[in-house]
Amino acid sequence: MSTPSPLHEVHAALGASFTDFAGWNMPVRYSSELAEHRAVREAAGLFDLSHMGEIEITGLEAAQVLEYALIGKLSAVKVGRARYSMLCAEDGGVLDDLVTYRLGEERYLVVANAANVGVVASALIERAEKFDAVVTDRSTEYALIAVQGPKSADIVRAVSDADLESLRYYASMPATVNGIDLLLARTGYTGEDGFELYCAPEQSQQVWRTLAAAGEPHGLLPAGLACRDTLRLEAGMPLYGHELSAQLTPFDAGFDRLVKFEKGGDFVGRAALAERAKQQPSRVLVGLTGTGRRAPRAGYAVLGPDGATEIGEITSGALSPTLGYPIAMAYVSAECREPGTSLHVDVRGKALPVEVVALPFYQRS
Amino acid sequence: MDIPEHLKYTEEHEWLSLDGDVATVGVTDFAQDSLGDIVFVELPDQGSEISAGEPCGELESTKSVSELYAPVTGEVVAVNEDIRDTPELVNSDPYGEGWLFRVRVGELPELLDAADYAETIKE
Numbered sequence: 208m209s210t211p212s213p214l215h216e217v218h219a220a221l222g223a224s225f226t227d228f229a230g231w232n233m234p235v236r237y238s239s240e241l242a243e244h245r246a247v248r249e250a251a252g253l254f255d256l257s258h259m260g261e262i263e264i265t266g267l268e269a270a271q272v273l274e275y276a277l278i279g280k281l282s283a284v285k286v287g288r289a290r291y292s293m294l295c296a297e298d299g300g301v302l303d304d305l306v307t308y309r310l311g312e313e314r315y316l317v318v319a320n321a322a323n324v325g326v327v328a329s330a331l332i333e334r335a336e337k338f339d340a341v342v343t344d345r346s347t348e349y350a351l352i353a354v355q356g357p358k359s360a361d362i363v364r365a366v367s368d369a370d371l372e373s374l375r376y377y378a379s380m381p382a383t384v385n386g387i388d389l390l391l392a393r394t395g396y397t398g399e400d401g402f403e404l405y406c407a408p409e410q411s412q413q414v415w416r417t418l419a420a421a422g423e424p425h426g427l428l429p430a431g432l433a434c435r436d437t438l439r440l441e442a443g444m445p446l447y448g449h450e451l452s453a454q455l456t457p458f459d460a461g462f463d464r465l466v467k468f469e470k471g472g473d474f475v476g477r478a479a480l481a482e483r484a485k486q487q488p489s490r491v492l493v494g495l496t497g498t499g500r501r502a503p504r505a506g507y508a509v510l511g512p513d514g515a516t517e518i519g520e521i522t523s524g525a526l527s528p529t530l531g532y533p534i535a536m537a538y539v540s541a542e543c544r545e546p547g548t549s550l551h552v553d554v555r556g557k558a559l560p561v562e563v564v565a566l567p568f569y570q571r572s
Numbered sequence: 573m574d575i576p577e578h579l580k581y582t583e584e585h586e587w588l589s590l591d592g593d594v595a596t597v598g599v600t601d602f603a604q605d606s607l608g609d610i611v612f613v614e615l616p617d618q619g620s621e622i623s624a625g626e627p628c629g630e631l632e633s634t635k636s637v638s639e640l641y642a643p644v645t646g647e648v649v650a651v652n653e654d655i656r657d658t659p660e661l662v663n664s665d666p667y668g669e670g671w672l673f674r675v676r677v678g679e680l681p682e683l684l685d686a687a688d689y690a691e692t693i694k695e
Contacts, residue, residue: 224605239663240634241609433608433635500612500659504637525634526611555630555637 212257213350213408217415221429229321231258233432240433244528247397247438251356251422252430253415260324261349261405262317262331266340269313275474276334277305278457280467284309289377289394292465293457294327295476299483300453301460303327304445306394308379316345316390316405320447334475350411354418355401355438357571358425363402365421367391376400385417396435398442399571437525440534443494443567449505449522450492450536456483459538460492490519490538494568495550495561497533502526503552503561509537510551514558518543521552527568534568535561573693574601576667581689584641587667588683597643598671599631599662602693608633610662614640615651615673622648624681629672631662640672644681650674 209232212218218225223234234255236243246252264272273281279292286309294302303323308316319327328344335342354362360371369382369391379392387410395401406414419429436446445451450460457465457480466480495503502524503509509519524535535552543550546565551558579587585603589596604610612632622628622642629640651673655661662670684692 224608235635236608239609241611241660244634437634501632502612526632528634 212255213411214255214257214352214415217412218255218429223429223431226432228258228432231321233258234429236431236433237429240431240437241528243428243430244434244437246426246428247356247399247430247434248529249357250426250428251354251358251362252397252428252434253418253422254353254355254430254435255415256351256353256403257349257408257411258321259351260319260321260327260344260346261351262319262324262328263343263345264315264317264331264335264340265343266313266338268338269315269340271472272331272335272338272340272342273307273315273317274470274472275338276331277307278466278474278476278480279307280470281307281309281315282470286311287378287380289379289392291377293451293462294330295457295480296453297476297479299456299476299479301447301451301455301457302330302453304447304451308390308392310379310390313340323447348407349405350408350414351403351405352411352415352418353395353401353403354422354427355395355397355430356399356427358422358427359399359401362418362422362425362427363391366417384414387414389414396442396444397438398444398567398569399438434528436523437528440523440525440536441527441529441567441569443536443569445492445536446523456480458483459488459490488541491541491544492522493537493539493544494564494566495521495524495535495537495552496564496568497535497552497559497561499533499559500526501554501559502533503535503537503554503559508553509539509561510553510558511540511543512549512551514551518550529569533561536566539563573605574667575686575690577686579667580683580685582641582643582683583692584643585693586641586643588643590677590680593677594649594674595644595646595677596671596674598666599640600689601666604663604666604670607631607638608635610659613655613659613662613672615655616642616648618648618651620648622646622675642675643683644675644677645679646675646677648673649676
């Protein structure tokens with residue numbers, strides 16, 4: 208049995224279709240994922256992301272725990288700011304990609320993908336052993352609601368006491384919405400301006416209804432996981448299990464900039480990643496665009512310019528709702544990485560032409 | 573879920589409307605709702621022969637690709653050209669403007685009536 212979200216009744220009342228996602232029963236769409244996608248690009252969308260995991264690290268050496276456990280320099284994150292980073296294994300393989308909020312000098316909140324919460328929590332607990340800090344999986348204590356889109360600031364401003372002018376992208380602050388205390392973060396996974404609200408599960412329905420009501424005149428729609436995937440794909444953002452996995456290092460996925468060798472001290476995966484940094488990866492992550500309406504899908508083979516030799520594999524793909532043509536991410540041979548390179552994708556037996564492009568496919572103006 | 577009484581159905585979530593020996597074929601309301609927004613439809617060629625139970629086309633939604641199975645054996649006598657450019661007709665009007673193709677039926681296989689089909693989509 209999959210776990211229902213604390214917002215399940217709200218979704219059911221809205222007529223949502225549900226899907227099992229990493230052990231959770233979550234809304235995949237309410238009416239049309241294309242309409243929901245468009246709403247996020249043009250107005251706003253309201254998402255339930257309560258399946259995400261929240262792990263808290265507190266204590267005198269909370270910063271040192273994360274310096275050692277993650278590849279980034281988390282001690283340099285100022286209180287109230289957030290950072291995107293990764294948790295790697297000793298061999299450099301990516302165990303999860305994470306957003307970490309620094310809530311206090313000695314308090315961080317690490318947000319993990321639903322499928323990886325167990326792995327992340329146990330890795331952090333193990334990696335914290337030598338330090339004066341406590342790691343607590345608080346996933347069941349948080350519901351997570353996101354408001355994403357160009358109108359999201361107007362909507363949040365209407366229902367919150369927070370000074371949004373001082374809340375920059377990748378920052379968070381304690382705030383109240385309709386009198387309910389929560390953590391308000393300016394983060395997201397859609398390529399738009401947006402907010403993520405971490406609140407108590409028992410108050411989440413009230414927070415949702417407040418945001419939905421405030422958003423309605425702005426064109427806000429409740430938005431499911433189907434459009435979340437096409438939105439993040441257009442924004443060129445990786446999805447764990449597709450572009451990232453334990454078999455791949457951050458370098459394979461093009462996230463060299465996240466590996467902070469310059470931070471003092473050891474971190475898990477350092478030796479393997481240092482070795483890996485010296486080599487040229489044989490396959491690299493690229494963006495591909497096609498023509499027509501047929502989209503490459505995860506697992507399809509990428510063929511070379513000759514349309515026959517297999518040189519890679521699609522990790523995610525869809526007909527882009529915003530752009531109107533097929534887009535995909537793929538691991539391809541490094542010699543085919545240059546934007547403008549003509550390749551093919553084996554779409555169920557037919558070699559369809561695609562072109563390598565720089566990511567992201569879509570960037571907000 | 574809309575399941576019109578006057579149509580016949582298959583377990584592959586297609587509907588048939590019989591007029592003499594010509595059947596109009598589409599996918600059910602349940603199918604379009606499960607698939608999500610349809611963005612691409614590949615139909616059999618007009619004049620081609622299709623065989624019951626064999627794939628004869630594809631329905632692509634934003635998230636997935638599904639094979640379209642021929643509900644009956646016969647010759648395709650018409651295809652809905654409108655849905656090439658407006659595949660969303662399958663979502664908005666699955667039993668009407670979202671029809672897929674017409675086939676001249678030789679031997680009619682056993683099909684489900686509305687009540688039987690409603691049983692198969694019960695959870």
